[in-house]
Amino acid sequence: MDDIKLAMLGSEEAARRLTEAGVLLPCPMCGKVGVLHSIDGCQTIYAACPSCGLMTRAYKGHKKARLAWNTRAPILSAEEMEMLEGME
Secondary structure, eight states, rough: OOHHHHTTOHHHHHHHHHHHOOOOBBBBTTTOOOOOESTSSEEEEEOOTTTTTTTTTOEEEEEHHHHHHHHOSSOOOOOHHHHHHTOO
């Protein structure tokens, strides 16, 4: 299973790897691609969905905003996640 699917299921490790790679997951509400925005051209950044308007709070730096957007509530237990990862 790839990191995008794992992160969408709640894997914090996969979310961190995607964040390091500069990837934003699809919006958890509508599935559209999220984008990063800066406030007043500063290093204060937030992630948002241009389609439905869902957004994170503002963070200092792109990485923190991207990680906040990419982090999802776990859908599966740790044991279920391990089982899925082992099925590859």
